[in-house]
Structure formats: C-alpha cells, structure tokens
Amino acid sequence: MTGAPPTLSLRGATKRFGGLVAVNALDFDVAEHEVMGLIGPNGSGKSTTLNLISGALGCTAGTIALRGVPIHRLAPQDIARRGVARTFQLVRLLPSMSVLDNVRAGAVFGHRRRWGDDAEAQAMRMLELVGLGRRAQAPVGQLTYIDTKRVELARALAGDPKVLLLDEWLAGLNPTELQEGIALIRRLRDEGRTIVLVEHVMDAIRSLCDRCVVMSSGTKIAEGTPQQVLADPEVIRAYLGDDDA
Amino acid sequence: MIRSGGTSLALTALVLALAALLPLAGSPYWQSIGISIAMFAVLTTSWALFSGPTHYISLATAAFFGVGSYTTGMGIELLPYWCLPPIAGVLGAAMAALVGLATLRLSGVYFVIFTLGLAELVRQIIIWFQNFSGQKGLYVLTKITEAQIYWQLLGLAALVYLAGWAIGRSRLGFALRIIGDDEQVARHSGINTARAKVALFMISGAAAAVVGAILAPRYVYIEPATAFTPMLSFQVVIMALLGGTGRLWGPVVGVIPFTFLWEAISSSFPNQTTLLLGVCFLVIVYVLPRGFVGLIEAVRRRVAAREGVA
Amino acid sequence: MDILITGLFLGGAYALIAMGLNLQYGIARIMNLANGEMLVFGGFAAFWMYTAAQVSPLLTVFLVAPAAFAMNWVIYSVMLRPLVRRARSRGQLEVDAILATFGLSFVSVGIMLALFGGDYFNYSYLARPITLAGDTYALNRATAFVAAVLICAAVYLWLNLSRPGLSIRAIAVAPDSARLVGIDVPRLAALAFALGGAITATGGALLSMFFTLDASTGVIFTLKALVIVIMGGVGDVRGTIVAALALGILETFVAAVIDPGLTLAAAYLLFIVILLFRPQGLFGRRGA
Secondary structure: OOOOOOOEEEEEEEEEEEEEEEEEEEEEEEEEOOEEEEEEOOOOOHHHHHHHHHOOOOOOOOEEEEOOEOOOOOOOOHHHOEEEEEEEOOOOOOOOEHHHHHHHHHHHHHHOOOOOOHHHHHHHHHHHHHHHHHHOOEEEOOOOOHHHHHHHHHHHHHHOEEEEEEOOOOOOHHHHHHHHHHHHHHHHHOOOOOOOEEOOOOOHHHHHHOOOEEEEEEEEEEEEHHHHHHHHHHHHHHHOOOOOO | OOOOHHHHHHHHHHHHHHHHOOOHOHHHHHHHHHHHHHHHHHHHHHHHHHHHHHHHOOOOOOHHHHHHHHHHHHHHHOOOOOHHHHHHHHHHHHHHHHHHHOOOOOOOOHHHHHHHHHHHHHHHHHHHHHHHOOOEEEEEOOOOOOHHHHHHHHHHHHHHHHHHHHHOOOOOHHHHHHHHHHHHHHHOOOOOHHHHHHHHHHHHHHHHHHHHHHHHHHEEEEEEHHHHHHHHHHHHHHHHHOOOOOOOOHHHHHHHHHHHHHHHHHHHHHHHHHHHHHHHHHHHOOOOOOOHHHHHHHHHHHHHHHHHHH | OOOHHHHHHHHHHHHHHHHHHHHHHHHHOOOOHHHHHHHHHHHHHHHHHHHOOOHHHHHHHHHHHHHHHHHHHHHHHHHHHHHHHHHOOOOHHHHHHHHHHHHHHHHHHHHHHHHHHHEOOOOOOOOEEEEEEEEEEEHHHHHHHHHHHHHHHHHHHHHHHHHHHHHHHHHHHOOHHHHHHOOOOHHHHHHHHHHHHHHHHHHHHOOOOOOOOEOHHHHHHHHHHHHHHHHHHHOOOOHHHHHHHHHHHHHHHHHOOOOOHHHHHHHHHHHHHHHHHOOOOOOOOOOO
C-alpha cells in the first residue's frame, strides 16, 4: 500500500555536539491522527529530537519530512508556518501580555494565520478547550503552574498545526493536575490531532500513546505499542541498568 | 495595551494643529526651540518604534541624519527641493536594511557597537570621497524659511505618529511585542523575527534621514563633522528613555523638558555638556529606569489602589 | 614587511586593551563602554609623570595598574553590582550596563576635559630609530610591543595556571556550574572587572609612548577593542591576541596604502565580515 506520505517522517536524523552524539541516525514515522510517545532515560536525546523537528537545532545529518516535504533545513518560523507547533520543556510564556494575547500569538502567526476578530475568536476557542476560558484577560504572572502549561498548549494549538510537539508537558504536575492534564491530552487525541510527546509519566504513556519510540544514548532501541515496548527486555535494561546481568 | 484608537488620533491631530500655530507668534527664540522639539519628537518617536519593543539600543540616528543632510546638500543643485526628503528616506531605509541584515540576527551588544560606529564609518568614507573632489563641505542655499522647516517637521511628526499607531494595531506591531518578550517563542510561533526587526529599523532609519534632509537648509553649510555628530544619537536615546518607550507618546514627554534643560545647560555650562550628558544617562539607569511614563503609571496605579481600598 | 612589523607593534597595544575588555565582558558580563576612557586615563598618567618628573612610562605602569585596579573595583562594586542584582534577565543587564557605562564614559570624558582641556597629549620618549631586518622603526613602538607581549604572557599564564585564574576561566565557560563547585562568582567577577581595567589602563600607558591621545579619543578605542573581542571570541585570550594583531596589521596596511583616514572604516569592514561569516569568533565553535 502506497498511500499518502506519513505526517512526520525522520530518516537518519542525527545531531552531534562536538564529539557527543545526542541523536544518532533516528528513523521513525508518525501517521496522521496518531499519538507518538518518545520515551527513554534522562539524557537519551528525546528533547533534542523535538528540537530537531521544530528547527530549534539543525540536523547534523539525515532528513525530516512533513507530509513528504523536507523541513530539516528550514528556520523554526518556517517550520512553524508549515504546521509544526510545540511547547517547551520549561514553560515559556510572553510575560508582558495577557493570557488571551499569548494565545492570540499562535492564532495570528501559526500554521493557519488569522487576524482581528477571527484570531480573537480562535484564541478564545482554544482557551475554552484547555479550560481557561474565564481567565482570558488575566496577566500571565498570576497563573498557577498548570495554567501556564495550559496557556502554552492553547498557543501551540491556536495555529491549527498538523503536528503538535509536547516536551514533557505533564512534568511537574501534582496528582490531581496530572489527571486533568492527561484528560486534556486525551481530548486532543480524540479530536484526531497528530501529536509527538516526550514524556516520563508512564501512566500517561500507556493511556495516551498509540505507539512509542524508546531512545537510549541517542539511539532508537525499540518501537511499538506501549505494551510491547515496555515489556521489551532491552528497554527495561536501558531504564534500570544491567548490573544484575 | 489601551487601544482607544479614535480619541488618541484626534487628540494628536489637535496638539499638532496647535503646535503649527507657533511660528505666527513670531519670536525667533520660540521658533528655534520649536524646531528642536519637533525634530527630536520625530527622531525619538521613530527610534522608540524600533527600540521600544525590541530592546535593541540603536545609536545610528546620527548616521541616518547625516545621510539625509548630505542627500539635500548634494541633490539641491540637481533636483527640486521637494523630492529630496523622500529620496533621503529611501536611502536611510536602504542603509538600515543593510545594517539590520548584518547585525539584527545577533544579540543586542553587537547591534549597539555597530550602530555606535556607523556614523563615524560613513563620515570617514565621505571625507575620503571628498579628498578626490577637493571640496570640504557643501553649501545648501535655499529660500526655505525657519517656519517652513518647522511645518515640514510637524508634518513628518504626524506621519510618524500615524505610522506608529498603525503599526501598533498591525501584525507587525504584535510580532514585535512578542519578539521583545521572548524571541525564541516568536520564532517557534511562526514569526520571521529577522524580517520584522529589519522592517521596523528601516522605518526608524528612514524617518531620521528625512529629518536630516529637512534640516539641511537650516545649516546653510554642511560638512561631515557637523552632519554626523555622534552627540545626536546619544541625545535621542536619552530623551526617548527619559520619556519612556512603552507608549507611542512616551518619547515626546522626555523631549520637551530635555530640550529646555539642554538649552539651559549649553548656554550656562558650554564646557560641561559631555559631563552632564553622562549624568543624564546615569539618572535614567539608576533613578528612572522606565522613564516618565513608567513613573506616571506607577503613581496612577498607586492612586487607583488607594481608591480601591477606600 | 615594514607594514607587517609596524602593524604588529600597534596590535600589541590593542591586544592589551581588548584583553582588558574581554575579561570584563567575558567574566563580569558587563559590556564596559567606558573602557576607552580607562585607556586614556593610563595614557594621561604616563604623559603627566613623564613631562612633570621625567618618569619613564615603563615605570609609571606600575603605578597606573594598581590605581586602575582600585578604581575599577570601586566602579564595579558601587555602580554595576546593583544592576547585576536587579536584572531579571541577561538581556536587561546588557541594556542597563550599556547605558550605565555610557554614562560613566561621558562623565569621565567630561572630567578629563575639565581637568586637562581638549588638547592633544604627546611626549617624546625613546623616540630613536632602531633597525630591524633592514628597516628602521621607532624604538618606543618596539619597546611598547615587548612590554605588551610580556604582560599578555603573564596574564595568559595566570589565567591558565593560578587558582583564581582557573576559577575565572570556569566562570567564563559556565557561570552557573562554577557556582556549584564552590567558586565565589560575585567576588571573582569584581576581580576580573578590576583586572580588566588595570590591563586596559596599562595598555593606554604603553600606547601613549607613540600615539597622540586626547580626552575624547577613548570611544574610538572602545570601538576597536569591541571589534577585537567579537572577532577573537568572548572569553578567549588566544583569539583576542590573534584578532588584535590582525587588526593592527590591517589598519597599518590601510593607512599606508589607501588612506590614513579610513582606519576605523577598515576595522568595521572586518567586523561586518566576521559578523556575517563567523559570529561566534575566530576560534569559537558554532552552536555550543
């Protein structure tokens, strides 16, 4: 079957920092409407991979394509315009602006560009979606931690991206917030959005991801459904070390 | 951000219309103060259009101004006067584009350093060219009166305010506010940050060049040392920051008191101008980091808070 | 050949000045735009000691360096540390430091103008020709170069071998980690700032042996030092020296072959080329 090219496709994607190979010849595809989990121990190159996809870092070698069109040589703003939106590992909001204006930034300049009332309506829709409809006019300095994460997510969604990259979006939440967070991402999944998420929270991975790629020291060591990869002995060894072997 | 469009436009138009009556008073002293204020109003407002949101401190005003003066100086023999300021504007914008493309991708320090030397660079090149032609300066002999220069500057001020107002409500203005807050977020949201910064810097550069072109007839004789005086760049920075760059009307709040202050300083302490300019910089950094606008808003907030409690 | 050696001589003094600025920017994170005034101060001290008491500039250096060290220590502690404390981001500190040191620069120029007037200052010390490799050069230039080389070498060794030197280099590379391994970053930042000022003032004293200075020339040297620092790479001593020598040679070449009025233009041309092609400095690694 040779249908449409996958929404996102990495082939041999590599990033070197001097002598250190942070991401080593990584291959994987993400199909439309799929939620792909990128997991692995600390320092295994997951966030670097997201940075390669979003253009924050350039690939040393390999290709990344969005619906068959190469994007790995583009600047971040061009990648964003083509439909890749992201959140950051450490939340980055626009401190001088209101919640609404933060989200409007995504609606005005993202993949699908809107302006004026249209942009404002879109920003409001996204805020409703993440459950912040009532706080649109608040300054971002007054938000709780999970609400700042919600704003960032709404901003990323506001441009109707083809692919959403979430960099440890659930990290640092307390147990109640975590349940809300997982429910929120599940809602996005049910809407049919294509998502790549870097995550440590195993519950979230099990309940959200269609498939996972497991990385260790920059290399892909397993790929499959969460059940498959989490049962893989090599994955267990990567996480727990192999001093008992 | 307050977006009370119509009233502020009408208010600005009214103030400018009143200001336009000044030459009718007929006092040469007020006429000359008026020209200074109008000139610095344009220079600082256009400076703040770019430097306010982006926090890039431009010291290139003197370079643009000088290029504008020279445009009039060299063109006055060849072309009718009225087409020279627009040409100066185009040249200023082109120069700003070149400088911006080379430096605005990098951090603020590089930009400051580069713009600091830009006036000196252009000056050295002009002197070098003049060595071939053998001339030292240029005569700009026209029938343009002081009042006409003043009105032209007011017209330009109106244009700059209109441009600033329009930019403030445009995608470009929104993009710049995002860039000023977090450039990385801006890029990842799909904003071509380099292009936005260069575009605004071009507007700022064009305005300064037009001011230079308009003022050239006033000096009658222009030479590199006077047309590219670095002092101008510093004065513009001080006045704009003194007023505050967070609002379109902020810089002019700094221009008016500073023009009078400077007038007094240069007549009473002509030898200490450099020293006092330095003191002004220090006052801004240590006493008024957000300018008069910041001060006014802080007071207003305090009053509002007190009323809220009462 | 002639141009090469004259350029090297000039580059030696530039290296000192730029090294001073680089210590201040690389370690204390202050882009000190009053750096050129410190140079002029050094030059003035040398001039004054020589004309008043016939003291050799090479001896005055030993007075100038501690004086400048103390002055810069005070400047850092009183003026700049509050800015470092209140800055919420690196960008804000940058803007504040630029404005504050500009103010300082103007104030210093104003004070020097008030004290000494706007005249040019020069004196003739060791103004004898010497012959090197078949060409003649001024002895004072050669002497200044040798002194500059010695000082550069001393600073380089100190940074690479002594404990405070190593700590300073650690701060330049990774300010946050340096704190974690027990390095007293605020104190060493002040030390680096003061040391940078002392080195620049020494450079000024040496430069004054063959270069005419006046109260307001400082800014030109600040510009040149900045170009050198950016070219050589922030926090990189070796790069700074190479870039300073390159600029010295380029300027001498432009002055001799094209026009002496274009030296700054030449420095700028170099600056643009570096900005466009190697914004991380000559030896810097891309995207670290």
